[in-house]
Amino acid sequence: FRSKVVITEARSGETYTLAEGLVAQIPAPAPSSPTKGEAPQQKVIGQVVSATAATQNGKPLSVGGWILDGDDVSTEAGGNAVVQLLSTNQVTLSQNTSTRFTKPVDRIWLFLQSGTVTVDNKGESIVLIATRRFHIESNSAGPSKIFVEVRTDESTYMEAMAGDVRIREVPFDEAY
Numbered sequence: 730f731r732s733k734v735v736i737t738e739a740r741s742g743e744t745y746t747l748a749e750g751l752v753a754q755i756p757a758p759a760p761s762s763p764t765k766g767e768a769p770q771q772k773v774i775g776q777v778v779s780a781t782a783a784t785q786n787g788k789p790l791s792v793g794g795w796i797l798d799g800d801d802v803s804t805e806a807g808g809n810a811v812v813q814l815l816s817t818n819q820v821t822l823s824q825n826t827s828t829r830f831t832k833p834v835d836r837i838w839l840f841l842q843s844g845t846v847t848v849d850n851k852g853e854s855i856v857l858i859a860t861r862r863f864h865i866e867s868n869s870a871g872p873s874k875i876f877v878e879v880r881t882d883e884s885t886y887m888e889a890m891a892g893d894v895r896i897r898e899v900p901f902d903e904a905y
Contacts, residue, residue, distance in 0.1 A: 772798035774830045775814035782808025796830050803827045816854035821847045845878040860885055868895035
């Protein structure tokens, strides 16, 4: 009997496909540690660089504040937010955008529910952008810049502004 195994991460709900012949080794979760004594005792995703008409978990987003694993960040009409990720990457949320940041293991996932984000990857610890229909990530060894918009009609617009981008359709696992 031949088939793929699908592994679902209980905390984030994300799934990973393990193809025939491959092995998955999942380490025990490491305790999260604060950065330079300022960050809270949870997995830190990044720090807010700028914010206008933006919220974090329903409360006003403040410049210099920490984005933690599982945080929802949204912007209103005329708003925007820039988050400097600890891996030296940067995420820009345009107006009318709703996202969730997670870090299931050693990689940051940005769930884009609606609106527009631009992700500047510096070539290390690539950010995965997840929508209801697609997983989008850099396919380049070096720096990349990805623009993704989930429109009100549920269509998705993607642009590789720098570097190559890999797009995988969910749940069909078709890669483009």
